[in-house]
Structure formats: C-alpha cells, structure tokens
Amino acid sequence: MAKITAGLGTSHIPLLGHIIDKGESHTEKWAPIFDGFQFTKQWIKKQKPDVVILVYNDHATAFDMKIIPTFAIGCGEEYHPADEGYGARPVPTVKGAPKLAWHITESLIKQGFDMTIVNEMDVDHGLTVPLSMVFGEVEEWPCQVIPLAVNTVVYPAPTGERCLALGKAIRAAVEQFPEDLNVQVWGTGGMSHQLLGERAGLINREWDLAFMDDLQSDYDKLAAISQVEYIRESGTEGSEMVMWLIMRGALNHDVTEIHRHYYVPVSNTALGHLIYENADIAADLKTAEDVA
C-alpha cells in the first residue's frame, strides 16, 4: 500500500530560483540561506520518495483572473516550467503521477472536497523552487510530483481549518492506494512577507517561529487563525502559511521534527523550512539502525 512517510515545509521565494539558475547558490554570499538545506539534500537521498504531493500557490501563471480554483490537483503526465515574464527556469520537466493523482482526486471528492482537476498546466516558481532547494541541480527530478495548487492570491484563501482537513483527507486517500509507494507531502510558501503598500517589507520573526513550534503538536490552534489575522500579523502574503497546514494534516498526529531552518531576509521574505517524519517511521528507521 502507498504510505505518507514524511512532510516538509519550505518557502518558495523566486529569488532562490534566480540564484540557483545563475550558478551562485554555492557562493559565500548566499551561504546563510543555502546551508540550511544541506541537511535536506542528504536526507532526501536516503528517503527516496516515489511521489511528492507538492502544495503550492500558482502566482498568476497557469491561472489568471479568468479562472481561480481554490483547490486544484494536477492529474497530468507532465508539467513544464513556466515563463513568468523573464523566460522559463532551466530546470527539468516535472513528471506527474496521474494514476495516484486520479485516485486521490476521486477519494477527495467523495470525502467532500470538490477539487478542480487539471490535466495540463505550466508550473511556476511556487512548485519548481522547492524542488530545486531540496533536490539541488539535477538532470531529472528523482521523483514524480502531484501539484496541488491553492488559491492564496485572491481574497479569501481557504481557511486553515479546511486546509488541515484536506491534508487529513489526502492521507486517507493515499493509504487506500494499492501500490507500494513512498509518498511525501510538501507544504510551501511563506513565511511572513508583504509585497505591497506602505507596509511592504513586514517581517514577524516571533510569529513565524511560534508557528513552526505549534505546527508539530498544536496545529489545531494554527488552523483557527483567520486570514485577516495572518495579514495583520505576518503580511498580506503571510497567509500562504495555510498551505503548510495541508502538509501537517497529511501526516500522523505524532511526528518528529528532524530539521529546521529560518532566515531573514530573502528578498522581501522570511525564509522558513522544516522537516517532519511520521513518528512510527522514525521509530522503524531507528530500530533498523540499531539492528544494523
């Protein structure tokens, strides 16, 4: 059976992609940002997920003002990196996992989540920057990806409560899939940032760090945060953090935080990143190590 073994949260700031694409991610200048992903790059090589369900928001790329789905799931065979106004990122084509994606879609709709189904779309920095930060510069992405796009561009975004519940529904769906697959769920976006108005540049370090603390066990408290509170406390774009709640909901109640990284600033934004393993998985691995 398919199983969700781990999840991670990470910002998907476009500048990170620019730095990587210019070949400058190994330079001393950007070390404080990229060093925090060294652990992750080693970890993912050991984890070898077959499929990553990658929760992100489309930034007026595949969806313009004509159609704005609140939750959209990619059921396509592949997705090309988008030209966001300065040419497409020179990264590999993203391979989909259509069989699992259709299974999840059917299950989610039956569980009451009326997903928008997408068979063809380009993917922007929201999806490709996390892949680059975790897998580095590669010829091919070493796993299949199911894009799950959440509207956080037009107010209102889905509530934290709904996002947490969607994550739980995804877990139930994946666990019913008959193939043996190692599945991860990534929540991306945030952390605090505001890209407009006189208040642009807002960063709330205290809020961000408390969010990362509470996400492990007190996620119900986080799910009750309204979008207005996110905007007031962590900036207009800080409300992207509901996407981390989808990741959290997809994991078991008991998780082990095995890595964390926080850095201000990257461009206008507070960078946050953490990794959770489902506690039973962590225990299994530890047992395996002890036996070895």
Place this chain on the structure above:
Amino acid sequence: MNNNNKPYSNIPGTTVFDGDMARIGFHLNQFCMSLMQASNRDAFRQDERGYVDQWPMTEAQKKAVLARDFTQLIALGGNIYYLVKLSSSDGLSVAAAVSTMTNLSPEDYMAMMRNGGRSPDGNRYVENDKPKEKP
C-alpha cells in the same frame, strides 16, 4: 473606521486583493498576464501606448502602467503577482518594484530588510481604529 464586511480595512498601508479590487482590476491584470509571452513583451516595448490601448483599461490605469506607478496600480485593482510581470519585463527585481510603494528608497528598503524587515509593532492597526482590549 472598521467596516464589518472588510475586517482588514483597519490594517495600515495594506490593500487586500478582494472581489471589489478583482472587479476593477480585471483588464489591468489580464494586460499584465499577456506579458508572460516574449512576443507580447516585445510588442509592448516597441509601442507601450499602442499596446496598452488594445486593452479595455481605464485611462488612469493606462497612465499608471506607463508611469510604472505601482502604488497607483494597486489602488486601481492591480494585483502584485500580476504587476511583477510588468516589472520583470523591465528587468526589475521584485524587491525593487515593491520598494517603490514604501516611503523608502530601494537602497534603504533593502537595508531595512537586511536588518530584519519592517516590525509589525505599530503596523497592525490604523491609528484611529485600534481594538480596545487586544494588545
């Protein structure tokens, strides 16, 4: 004062891209969207006024586009993720475009960010609409 239908209206220096803004900004944002295609970017660069005239935007929106007046573009219904397609086609970084909406120069804005960004303290509520109980 706080509008019950818009509980975010008392957040200072902030425009929330809600349904009202989406309505007035529809054509402006769709114009920005067209700049994702290289051929459209070229056409826009060659004749900016002629290009914007192909879109049913208001004159104020067109003038704000030509002036790259991001504060005005936000007020007229532009969404930042659409507007950065305009600034990106100018070769401007997002931070540089964003800084023009603040009272800081791009250099001072970046210096503020390097020092930890803008504090939320004093920036949560407009002066005359602070809640009585909550800090």
